[in-house]
Amino acid sequence: MVFRKPSRLIAAMGALAMFMFVSGPAAGVGEKSDPKETKSEQVQTSEKATVGDAPEPGSKKQAPAPELPKVRDTKRARQKPTPPPQKADPKRKVEPPRSGAGAERIRPPTPSGPGTRGDTKAPGSFGRPGTKGTSVQASPEIGRFLDRLSSAGSLEEVRATFEEKQLSQAELQELRRGLKGSPAEARLRTLLANDQGKKTKGASRSLAALEARKKELDTQRVKLRSQKRNQAETMLVRAKARLPSAGRTIRDRTSSALAPPRPPAEGAPGRITSVSPSPVRIGTSLVISGSEFGAAQGRVGVYVGRDLEYCDIASWSDGRITATLTESIAARVGESEASGFVWVKPNGYDTGPSEEIRIQPDPDSLIPRIDRLSDDTVEPGLLLVIEGSHFLSERNGTVQMRLESGESFDLSITEWTDGYVAGTFEDISGVVGGTALLTLRNHAGQEATRSVTFQPHLVLRTFRFPPNTVHCEAWMSGTDRGGPLCFVGQKETSSSHSLFLDDGWEIIDFYVEEIDSLGWTGWEITRAPLLNRTGVHFDFDVEIWAEMYSTIQVRPVAVGQGPSGVDLWPMYR
Numbered sequence: 246m247v248f249r250k251p252s253r254l255i256a257a258m259g260a261l262a263m264f265m266f267v268s269g270p271a272a273g274v275g276e277k278s279d280p281k282e283t284k285s286e287q288v289q290t291s292e293k294a295t296v297g298d299a300p301e302p303g304s305k306k307q308a309p310a311p312e313l314p315k316v317r318d319t320k321r322a323r324q325k326p327t328p329p330p331q332k333a334d335p336k337r338k339v340e341p342p343r344s345g346a347g348a349e350r351i352r353p354p355t356p357s358g359p360g361t362r363g364d365t366k367a368p369g370s371f372g373r374p375g376t377k378g379t380s381v382q383a384s385p386e387i388g389r390f391l392d393r394l395s396s397a398g399s400l401e402e403v404r405a406t407f408e409e410k411q412l413s414q415a416e417l418q419e420l421r422r423g424l425k426g427s428p429a430e431a432r433l434r435t436l437l438a439n440d441q442g443k444k445t446k447g448a449s450r451s452l453a454a455l456e457a458r459k460k461e462l463d464t465q466r467v468k469l470r471s472q473k474r475n476q477a478e479t480m481l482v483r484a485k486a487r488l489p490s491a492g493r494t495i496r497d498r499t500s501s502a503l504a505p506p507r508p509p510a511e512g513a514p515g516r517i518t519s520v521s522p523s524p525v526r527i528g529t530s531l532v533i534s535g536s537e538f539g540a541a542q543g544r545v546g547v548y549v550g551r552d553l554e555y556c557d558i559a560s561w562s563d564g565r566i567t568a569t570l571t572e573s574i575a576a577r578v579g580e581s582e583a584s585g586f587v588w589v590k591p592n593g594y595d596t597g598p599s600e601e602i603r604i605q606p607d608p609d610s611l612i613p614r615i616d617r618l619s620d621d622t623v624e625p626g627l628l629l630v631i632e633g634s635h636f637l638s639e640r641n642g643t644v645q646m647r648l649e650s651g652e653s654f655d656l657s658i659t660e661w662t663d664g665y666v667a668g669t670f671e672d673i674s675g676v677v678g679g680t681a682l683l684t685l686r687n688h689a690g691q692e693a694t695r696s697v698t699f700q701p702h703l704v705l706r707t708f709r710f711p712p713n714t715v716h717c718e719a720w721m722s723g724t725d726r727g728g729p730l731c732f733v734g735q736k737e738t739s740s741s742h743s744l745f746l747d748d749g750w751e752i753i754d755f756y757v758e759e760i761d762s763l764g765w766t767g768w769e770i771t772r773a774p775l776l777n778r779t780g781v782h783f784d785f786d787v788e789i790w791a792e793m794y795s796t797i798q799v800r801p802v803a804v805g806q807g808p809s810g811v812d813l814w815p816m817y818r
Contacts, residue, residue: 258403383423387416391795394429400765402437404792458754458804459705466703470627477619477628477667484632484665507762513596514539520587524603527575527610530559533566533600548586549577549604562685570604578604578635580611580689611636613642613685613693623681623696625673629656631685633693638663642687646670648699649679675810676701677749701808708803712760715789715797750807757787758802764795774803 383391390410397403412420424430448641517535525531533545542561545568546553554577556568566589578585586597612635619630636642644656644666658668666685681699686692746752755774772786791797 313531319695323764357602372627386404387419387423390420391423391429394424395427395432397432397436403433417478422553459707460703462753462806470624473620473622473624473627477630480617480619480630480632481665483626484630484662488664490664496537501787513591513594513598515591515598517589517598517600519585520600520602521651524582524605525570526605527570527572527578527607529570531556531568531570531602533568533587534564535598536564536591537591538563538566538589539591539593543592543597544592546588546604547574547604548588548599549574549583550585552577553588557766572607574604575607575610578606580606580639580687582606584679611637611687611689612691613637614686615683615693615695616619618683618695618697622700623670624700625670625702628667630667631683631695632664633685634664635687635691636661636663636666636685637687637689642666642685644668645684645686646697646699647682647684648676649681650676652676673701674808677808677811679749703806704809706805706807708805709758710801710803712798712800713787713789714796714798715766715791746805747807747811749811752803753806754804755785756802758800759797760800761798762796765792766790766795766797768797768799 324635331753390406390412393406394403397406500624509816515535515537517533520533521532521534531545538561540563542558545556545558545566547556547570556570556574559567559569561567576728577583582603585602585604586599587602588597590597613633614635615631615633617632618630625630631644638661641658641661644658645653646656647653654670654673656666656668656670658666660667678699678701681697683695683697684692685694752774757768759768765790767788768787770785771788772784774785785801787799788803789797789799
């Protein structure tokens with residue numbers, strides 16, 4: 246037979262039956278009792294029944310109640326309820342219970358530190374900022390190394406820490422994993438933000454420095470042109486002072502143009518049959534043939550216009566006279582062939598025979614000669630003064646400049662005299678300077694030449710080469726670029742594209758412009774380009790480097806000077 250422990254309901258029913266047996270049927274017949282009181286009485290009666298007290302003697306004997314099994318104390322029998330199963334936290338590691346009797350479940354410690362939920366930091370763990378409860382476990386050795394980095398006071402201390410430790414490749418890999426998002430990385434960024442490091446070599450120049458350099462060159466060029474202009478104007482004043490007086494100049498220009506009068510011949514002996522040569526040139530001998538000139542030497546004169554000049558007598562006879570036209574006659578004749586009369590005045594007479602002749606100026610007097618220039622370097626727009634002789638002043642001639650390339654340019658003449666010429670070459674663009682030939686041609690067709698240097702109008706051009714960048718776990722302009730951690734530095738040598746300067750262009754300034762830098766960086770021009778050379782191959786080498794947690798970006802810059810209208814590089818035409 247199987248016995249089971251009575252339930253609470255059975256115990257309560259037993260207690261109620263005992264109460265009714267003891268109290269009798271009169272108790273509660275025809276009355277309504279309070280449920281609470283009834284329940285309390287039931288509990289008390291149940292407790293008495295549990296003890297099993299006997300009825301008092303003399304009382305009415307009743308039938309004994311059936312014996313009930315004893316009821317356990319519910320307070321003592323109450324056990325700790327089993328909690329319902331909970332969902333496992335995937336981010337929380339739960340260690341398995343220990344084996345054996347009495348094994349208890351052990352809760353793992355909560356990780357702590359920056360970016361975690363706890364208040365204590367687990368050894369060798371570094372939380373990544375912005376995460377919850379995540380950390381990269383590192384070995385104790387690397388953990389201590391990261392602690393030293395996070396407490397570093399300067400970049401020098403960081404460098405010394407790396408040099409002292411001499412980490413292996415495996416340790417570097419472990420450090421790389423543990424550094425990301427750690428306090429040590431935040432500390433390195435703070436040090437870089439506060440200390441911009443140093444430039445080991447080279448010197449940075451900005452756009453302002455470039456503009457200042459160009460302005461300086463422009464100022465020098467303007468100053469030089471002003472000096473040349475003043476020099477030319479001073480020379481022009483002196484050349485004017487050396488000219489003959491105005492009255493003499495007007496007479497020289499106008500007397501030969503007037504109709505020459507026939508010299509008087511009444512009452513004088515002699516007759517001219519021929520004059521040779523014809524025409525006759527100034528400075529040459531003139532032979533006069535005729536009769537009755539007389540045995541004694543008389544005089545021979547030449548009328549040019551209304552002016553009379555006497556000749557030098559070489560020989561005299563009754564029928565033949567040889568005379569030479571002097572330079573004084575050349576002043577009357579001028580720069581072109583002129584008409585006149587040769588007049589023979591026998592000795593003792595005031596009149597005599599005459600013959601019309603054609604007179605040519607001395608060829609040597611028609612050949613111009615350039616003595617000096619206001620400047621042997623000819624520039625467009627600047628006053629040029631040419632001083633010399635025999636430029637011939639009756640009509641203007643021409644002055645032309647011919648370049649080595651074959652191009653020619655004419656001088657715009659402002660003044661032309663027999664002793665000087667002044668003018669300017671208009672603005673010339675698109676041609677290259679160099680040696681040129683200056684040719685002065687007078688109206689008689691005679692020429693004089695002079696070698697000069699043509700300097701075209703120069704302009705400045707700036708050419709910026711593509712930038713070069715080197716970074717070691719660096720961030721450009723505050724933006725993290727990622728990449729492998731750099732502990733030993735990065736170095737790079739950049740060479741420019743091979744370019745040939747066009748004719749007339751030269752590089753007058755070259756430097757490296759530092760666009761951006763952070764940390765310990767530097768650069769050096771290891772092979773400098775050729776400066777102040779035209780039409781040469783232009784190239785160079787620049788070495789740049791960046792050490793740990795540093796970055797640098799540089800750009801080579803060249804400043805060229807060349808003629809207006811000609812490109813700096815042939816490839817950019």
